[in-house]
Amino acid sequence: MRECESARCQIAECRDALRRLALERLGCARDNQPYIVPIYFAYESDRLYGFATFGKKIDWMRSNSRVCVQADEVLSNDNWISIAVLGRYEELSDTPAYASERGKAQSLLKKRSVWWQTGCVASNVRSQSETPSPAFYCVRIEEISGLRASAQGGPVRVR
Amino acid sequence: MRECESARCQIAECRDALRRLALERLGCARDNQPYIVPIYFAYESDRLYGFATFGKKIDWMRSNSRVCVQADEVLSNDNWISIAVLGRYEELSDTPAYASERGKAQSLLKKRSVWWQTGCVASNVRSQSETPSPAFYCVRIEEISGLRASAQGGPVRVR
Numbered sequence: 001m002r003e004c005e006s007a008r009c010q011i012a013e014c015r016d017a018l019r020r021l022a023l024e025r026l027g028c029a030r031d032n033q034p035y036i037v038p039i040y041f042a043y044e045s046d047r048l049y050g051f052a053t054f055g056k057k058i059d060w061m062r063s064n065s066r067v068c069v070q071a072d073e074v075l076s077n078d079n080w081i082s083i084a085v086l087g088r089y090e091e092l093s094d095t096p097a098y099a100s101e102r103g104k105a106q107s108l109l110k111k112r113s114v115w116w117q118t119g120c121v122a123s124n125v126r127s128q129s130e131t132p133s134p135a136f137y138c139v140r141i142e143e144i145s146g147l148r149a150s151a152q153g154g155p156v157r158v159r
Numbered sequence: 160m161r162e163c164e165s166a167r168c169q170i171a172e173c174r175d176a177l178r179r180l181a182l183e184r185l186g187c188a189r190d191n192q193p194y195i196v197p198i199y200f201a202y203e204s205d206r207l208y209g210f211a212t213f214g215k216k217i218d219w220m221r222s223n224s225r226v227c228v229q230a231d232e233v234l235s236n237d238n239w240i241s242i243a244v245l246g247r248y249e250e251l252s253d254t255p256a257y258a259s260e261r262g263k264a265q266s267l268l269k270k271r272s273v274w275w276q277t278g279c280v281a282s283n284v285r286s287q288s289e290t291p292s293p294a295f296y297c298v299r300i301e302e303i304s305g306l307r308a309s310a311q312g313g314p315v316r317v318r
Contacts, residue, residue: 025229027186027193034186034193036229038241070184070195082197 014146017071017083018043022112026050026139027068028060028089035060041069041139042108048085048139049105058135061089067139078149086143092136105136173305176230176242177202181271185209185298186227187219187248194219200228200298201267207244207298208264217294220248226298242305244298251295264295 018041026039037057041048048069052058061067065088072082092098092105177200185198196216200207207228211217220226224247231241251257251264 023233025184025195027195027227029188029191029193032188032191032223033225033245034188034195034227035245036184036186036193036195036227036243038229038231038239064191066192068186068193068195070197072197074182080197084195086192086194 010146011144013081013148014083014144015043017073017081017146018048018085018144021071021073021083024048024069024071026057027070028057028064029066030060030064039069040109040112042105042112044104044108046141048087048141049108050137050139051105051109052135052137054135058091058137061137062091065089069139081146081148083144083146085139085141087139087141090138090140092138101138102136105138109136169305170303172240172307173242173303174202176232176240176305177207177244177303180230180232180242183207183228183230185216186229187216187223188225189219189223199268199271201264201271203263203267205300207246207300208267209296209298210264210268211294211296213294217250217296220296221250224248228298237308240305240307242303244300245302246298246300249297249299251297260297261295264297268295 022040022042024039024041025036026041027034027036029035035057039050039052041050043049067087067089069085069087070082071085072080074080092102094102181199181201183198183200184195185200186193186195188194194216198209198211200209202208226246226248228244228246229241230244231239233239251261253261
């Protein structure tokens with residue numbers, strides 16, 4: 001039973017980190033070519049909510065929904081945590097079917113002061129004249145793992 | 160001619176960032192599933208040099224050499240730079256053919272005080288008893304692009 005408690009505790013540490021950290025990295029892939037961008041996420045339960053304007057990463061995730069989200073927190077060289085989430089991209093399209101989820105995404109993201117920035121900056125450099133079309137989306141989490149280095153306790157894999 | 164000068168200057172900014180930033184994120188993919196890990200790199204010319212112990216990412220990069228390396232520097236919410244490198248993984252095996260490149264990788268990485276850490280921590284949690292087998296490798300850079308947000312000048316795409 002101690003092993004089960006320990007496993008839950010370790011997953012809890014991953015989830016705590018996802019709640020705490022807003023700036024993360026989103027990895028998508030097309031034809032087995034990975035591509036990484038920094039992005040702001042809001043985490044709740046089994047999903048990460050994000051915002052972007054249409055461009056390369058949305059194109060890629062529409063053609064292949066498999067993604068990885070990585071978050072890390074480096075307090076010092078020997079005290080850091082890194083979390084990797086594997087999951088599926090799902091666009092929260094502006095339709096009645098997604099109204100509730102889009103509302104939830106907006107509400108959670110609004111708590112992040114700069115949640116819109118990474119998406120809007122990419123849009124601004126694509127075109128100075130067009131109005132950006134925002135895309136809200138979520139990542140349905142399938143697997144969470146984490147690695148922590150600690151000066152006190154040594155490295156620990158969190159899974 | 161101004162456009163050419165401007166283009167070179169923008170690439171130079173990406174290269175400066177790669178020289179300055181040591182902690183980056185490495186993305187690899189298998190069966191179109193991306194996976195991201197934090198890693199220390201040393202940059203020189205058209206290559207990034209890294210170190211790891213054998214595990215998931217080496218397995219994946221051996222089966223698919225297409226990788227993405229992402230580096231960012233966040234000075235404030237409206238002053239940050241993010242660089243994305245697309246390239247090919249190449250293992251610097253412990254053979255005479257790679258002796259020179261391995262020496263170069265070791266020499267460049269030694270200038271980074273904690274270059275060995277991300278690789279060794281992953282190895283430690285895999286096995287507390289086995290001696291880790293180090294793998295030096297490089298990423299042959301095929302494409303560099305970058306995005307910068309600046310409070311003064313607005314967002315700029317660097318390519």
